[in-house]
Amino acid sequence: MSELLQLGSPNQRPRPPRIEELDLRFSEAAIAELEALRRHYPEEKACILPCLWIAQREYGGHLTGDAIAEVAFRLHRSYAEIEGVATFYSLYNTVHEPGRHKLELCTCLTCHVNGTWELRDYVRRKLGIGHGETTDDGVFTFEEVECLNACDRAPVVQVGDEYFGPMTEASLDELIERLRKTPESTVVQYARSVVNVHLRKEERPTSPAEA
Numbered sequence: 001m002s003e004l005l006q007l008g009s010p011n012q013r014p015r016p017p018r019i020e021e022l023d024l025r026f027s028e029a030a031i032a033e034l035e036a037l038r039r040h041y042p043e044e045k046a047c048i049l050p051c052l053w054i055a056q057r058e059y060g061g062h063l064t065g066d067a068i069a070e071v072a073f074r075l076h077r078s079y080a081e082i083e084g085v086a087t088f089y090s091l092y093n094t095v096h097e098p099g100r101h102k103l104e105l106c107t108c109l110t111c112h113v114n115g116t117w118e119l120r121d122y123v124r125r126k127l128g129i130g131h132g133e134t135t136d137d138g139v140f141t142f143e144e145v146e147c148l149n150a151c152d153r154a155p156v157v158q159v160g161d162e163y164f165g166p167m168t169e170a171s172l173d174e175l176i177e178r179l180r181k182t183p184e185s186t187v188v189q190y191a192r193s194v195v196n197v198h199l200r201k202e203e204r205p206t207s208p209a210e211a
């Protein structure tokens, strides 16, 4: 089933999964979060973006076709509507399954004049990956992104919900080595942080892993 469901197939649009085929993955805590979100908004449609963040967290950082279908099911929307929203925003990982850590390098003007392309080339030499690619061991994904709104720290790299800059080859080395030793996915951690931003303190999960 899953090969039919992955988004981003170069030659064909996958068949949307049927609800009866799904192995629903939202945990009890995720369902409770969604219930809380429903109370924040006048209609379910307004919950699509935060619900996609819940799905990105619950599906390990990757919005697969099944994840899109689960969001559609839980919000009583069509698969096409949810897929359209998810694929519009680059912060949702719909096309490729990301590595454990995503290095997002700003390539806009201020970073550009402060050496971002040299860093991009350095990442290719060091990790062997370019834009949108993941290392064979699944640890790192690299992406070139638009202005991160931290131009005073150019050139800037975002990892999860942290910004690093101004970056040099040496500081990039340090960051990569630190992340290599970090077993928790910063992609999932980032999704968790965004979900928490949408919830009141008393609505957030209380387990240490979800805090």
Ligand code: FES
Residues within 6 Å of the ligand: 106, 107, 108, 109, 110, 111, 112, 146, 147, 148, 149, 150, 151, 152, 154, 155, 156
């Ligand atoms: S140009 Fe890179 S953060 Fe703004």
